[in-house]
Amino acid sequence: MSSQWIADGIVLGCSYGLFAASMGLIRQVARFFDFSLAAVYTIAAYAAYALRRQALSLPIAITAGVLLAITLGLTAHTTVFRPLQRRRATAEVLLLASLGLTIALDNAVSLIWGDATLAFPRLSSNDGLLIAGAHLTWPQIRIVVIDGTVGLALWSVIRFTRFGMLLRAVSSDVELSRVRGIRVDRIISATVAIASAIAAIVAMNNALDTDLVPLMGFNLILLAAVSLIVGGIGSVGGAFCGGLLIAMTQQFSASLLPIQWQETIVFGLLIGFIFVRPTGILGRPLPKTTV
Amino acid sequence: MGYLEHIVAIALIYAILASSLDLVIGHAGMFSVAQAAFWGIGGYATALITIRGGTSPAVAAAAGVGAAAILAVVISIPTLRLSDEYFLIATFAYQVIVTGLMTNWTTLTRGPLGINSIPPPFAAMPHQFTAVVVLAAAATLALTWRLVNSPYGRVLHALREDEILCRALGKPVVKLKVTVFTLSASIAAVAGALLAWYVTYIDPTNFTVTESILIVSMVIIGGAGTTFGPFFGAVLLIVLPELMRFVGLPAAATANLRQILYGAAMVAMLALRPYGLLGRQRPAQ
Numbered sequence: 001m002s003s004q005w006i007a008d009g010i011v012l013g014c015s016y017g018l019f020a021a022s023m024g025l026i027r028q029v030a031r032f033f034d035f036s037l038a039a040v041y042t043i044a045a046y047a048a049y050a051l052r053r054q055a056l057s058l059p060i061a062i063t064a065g066v067l068l069a070i071t072l073g074l075t076a077h078t079t080v081f082r083p084l085q086r087r088r089a090t091a092e093v094l095l096l097a098s099l100g101l102t103i104a105l106d107n108a109v110s111l112i113w114g115d116a117t118l119a120f121p122r123l124s125s126n127d128g129l130l131i132a133g134a135h136l137t138w139p140q141i142r143i144v145v146i147d148g149t150v151g152l153a154l155w156s157v158i159r160f161t162r163f164g165m166l167l168r169a170v171s172s173d174v175e176l177s178r179v180r181g182i183r184v185d186r187i188i189s190a191t192v193a194i195a196s197a198i199a200a201i202v203a204m205n206n207a208l209d210t211d212l213v214p215l216m217g218f219n220l221i222l223l224a225a226v227s228l229i230v231g232g233i234g235s236v237g238g239a240f241c242g243g244l245l246i247a248m249t250q251q252f253s254a255s256l257l258p259i260q261w262q263e264t265i266v267f268g269l270l271i272g273f274i275f276v277r278p279t280g281i282l283g284r285p286l287p288k289t290t291v
Numbered sequence: 292m293g294y295l296e297h298i299v300a301i302a303l304i305y306a307i308l309a310s311s312l313d314l315v316i317g318h319a320g321m322f323s324v325a326q327a328a329f330w331g332i333g334g335y336a337t338a339l340i341t342i343r344g345g346t347s348p349a350v351a352a353a354a355g356v357g358a359a360a361i362l363a364v365v366i367s368i369p370t371l372r373l374s375d376e377y378f379l380i381a382t383f384a385y386q387v388i389v390t391g392l393m394t395n396w397t398t399l400t401r402g403p404l405g406i407n408s409i410p411p412p413f414a415a416m417p418h419q420f421t422a423v424v425v426l427a428a429a430a431t432l433a434l435t436w437r438l439v440n441s442p443y444g445r446v447l448h449a450l451r452e453d454e455i456l457c458r459a460l461g462k463p464v465v466k467l468k469v470t471v472f473t474l475s476a477s478i479a480a481v482a483g484a485l486l487a488w489y490v491t492y493i494d495p496t497n498f499t500v501t502e503s504i505l506i507v508s509m510v511i512i513g514g515a516g517t518t519f520g521p522f523f524g525a526v527l528l529i530v531l532p533e534l535m536r537f538v539g540l541p542a543a544a545t546a547n548l549r550q551i552l553y554g555a556a557m558v559a560m561l562a563l564r565p566y567g568l569l570g571r572q573r574p575a576q
Contacts (some may be wrong), residue, residue: 092322104554111547264391267384
């Protein structure tokens with residue numbers, strides 16, 4: 001029985017981890033927790049669903065959803081967040097603006113498609129594989145494989161490519177990067193595009209596994225934000241570590257307590273981490289304040 | 292007449308919440324998204340102590356304010372060591388935890404069923420309640436006005452502008468932050484008691500994180516740190532959506548449009564007029 005909840009935890013942990021990694025990317029270069037990724041996630045899934053209902057093939061619907069996510073993310077950054085940053089708005093103000101944007105967009109989704117649960121037409125039957133006594137459905141296996149692969153690809157891009165080096169430079173010191181001739185705004189835009197695309201991929205996988213509701217993105221981003229802080233900002237590995245820890249905590253607590261206590265326990269864990277180890281499991285020490 | 296009085300009472304309860312939150316956001320410069328949690332603690336404590344404890348409603352409300360104040364002190368002391376961004380996230384977490392307790396601790400709170408038939412402090416007509424809310428709102432406004440124009444308020448403003456300078460001048464920064472956060476939470480708890488008495492029914496959906504964000508957007512739209520701004524922002528954000536009722540939209544669409552208005556108005560205000568409707572632009576630093 002326990003192998004089942006561990007397997008379910010790994011599936012959940014992969015989607016928390018990858019979503020957290022995309023949030024972490026934006027946090028690193030734009031320096032705020034961007035909750036509007038939740039709206040990007042929800043809208044991408046609903047757009048793909050709507051196109052699929054128009055009898056378009058699934059790959060086309062998914063591609064369109066990902067492209068829409070990138071457009072939406074870039075639009076939000078160029079019209080809302082970049083002007084705010086030009087005026088030296090603080091990270092809290094940017095976070096609040098992203099929350100406001102998410103509330104507005106999520107309600108627009110609910111206005112258009114309603115609050116009822118929607119589902120993609122099933123791709124395959126729900127039989128799957130029996131691994132070490134745990135039953136995993138094909139959509140669940142797809143989540144682990146695709147989210148894991150994308151996470152690994154993201155890690156390699158950051159670690160080995162020229163773009164990754166520029167991203168790390170901007171993440172470490174914006175002013176110095178500017179002085180060295182790095183086009184910081186371009187790096188931020190590219191990062192936002194990548195993060196939005198990843199959010200859309202996580203959304204497609206989850207929507208194909210379960211279903212669609214207007215709050216799907218908001219509910220997930222809360223867990224992703226907790227995963228990011230618990231795991232440690234600044235690395236893909238940290239985000240996945242946090243995601244797995246949060247998912248396992250949820251699964252474990254669900255085996256002891258009624259399931260509705262999960263949220264309270266997860267946020268209790270967040271409070272514990274903020275006080276005891278604010279840099280997270282794999283985080284580097286915070287830089288000393290400079291005056 | 293009844294409908295108008297109802298809107299006035301609800302708008303003023305939110306105005307009390309926005310004014311109290313402005314002490315923390317506008318004057319001390321700390322972004323908290325837990326105001327609805329303290330509001331809820333005030334409401335739930337008032338209702339539960341009156342019904343289960345059999346005390347008079349006024350005593351119960353005082354106990355509710357005390358409970359919110361104690362909780363505010365306990366959670367703010369460690370939280371205030373955090374940087375501003377993490378302070379916001381920690382208050383977010385407190386808010387989620389408190390809502391979770393209200394929803395799931397069913398033996399105490401009856402969970403999603405809520406608490407009904409909350410006895411009011413005196414048998415009165417609805418318009419007398421509206422008068423009580425008007426008095427409470429006026430008192431809140433007078434208190435915050437007096438406070439921010441006192442030496443205490445001036446140190447708060449100094450803290451908002453430059454914490455390091457404040458420390459260097461030997462100001463008790465942590466004490467200031469704890470007292471202002473606690474005062475703000477206590478006023479929110481009073482608003483909770485007012486809501487419980489006025490509506491006589493409360494449930495966890497009254498006090499969610501969305502409500503907290505709504506209260507923050509009232510502060511920002513009205514103008515953080517302007518005393519009258521948040522009050523005005525709250526009245527505006529409650530009254531404006533009511534006008535949509537008269538256009539004849541379906542109820543479900545109205546609820547969505549209301550949220551879209553709140554969210555979009557806050558984003559637009561932050562982007563275009565960050566000092567709020569009633570605020571004046573501060574000189575560039």
